Amino acid sequence: MARVVGLEQRVGFEYRIIDVYSAAFLDRLNPLRQIPTLVIDDEEAIFDSRAIFACFDAMSDLPPLIDPASTTQATRISLCIGLSEACLAYRMETVRPRNRQSPDVLDKQIARMQRCMGHVAGRFDDFTGEDRRIEKILLGCSLEYVDYRFSRAWRNEFPRLAAFSDQFGARDSMAVSRPYG
């Protein structure tokens, strides 16, 4: 998400893939040891994603993606990030040893993803309208992440979301940022 936002805002940044589990150097910068972390001048770290979006907006010559005065937009952003986080929580559960997995946790995250997609499908224009640049980026990234880590089955139930995902996914920023083939 952060990478797509940076590319869409045409900000110059160097992208580095790190193994977050062995990246002890990161701890000094971001004690949460979480990605994404934006490092400025090898010194200051900016996180989480939302702080990085704001930073890219400030660095960009293009009109900002985020309107800090709009809590309605902030909530749409929370929803898209929440969809991704539900998918990440699902993923983290599935990589545990089989006998340490919790069916309740898996069900809860699946239901959460389902509700989020239903919510967006019912307010399609709020998330995909002409001026909804940040919403489209975050929704596009989240839907592809669901495809990648959970399932593509939602595409039958939410065909407009699927069509949006396919169309948005054709953008250069998305093609460059895709972590898989």
Place this chain on the structure above:
Amino acid sequence: MARVVGLEQRVGFEYRIIDVYSAAFLDRLNPLRQIPTLVIDDEEAIFDSRAIFACFDAMSDLPPLIDPASTTQATRISLCIGLSEACLAYRMETVRPRNRQSPDVLDKQIARMQRCMGHVAGRFDDFTGEDRRIEKILLGCSLEYVDYRFSRAWRNEFPRLAAFSDQFGARDSMAVSRPYG
């Protein structure tokens, strides 16, 4: 956290405790089914915490807590929220059936809490200085949450943080919001 922010900003709001697992009414408003959710006019929902903080700032007659232009402040906010989230993840792990718990997950979250507290202790003034109102609120809430859900042992290692927590915890906003005795 959101409740303390609302009280500190002297915003009028009604506080309701809900059972988030059975609160189907919430799904229409917040499909993530997460708390806190701020509901305006029974209609619009604002989430997550950060969006609620911004909303309370907009509703308040007091000077705002958040400077939307400061990504450095946004990162300090992320750190305090991240400390709470690590503690929540620890808690959620400990309430699973014993044989479904993962020692790796517990260790990871404990180490994350430890790193966060060490980071703040090393930059104490950045988080507790005179003008650091939002930082103090979020740090104060996070440290009490660690006390409540994990352990008070950190107090020996980080005595300045412990002194801050005790002092900040005496505020009315904190006393009113404490979910336990």
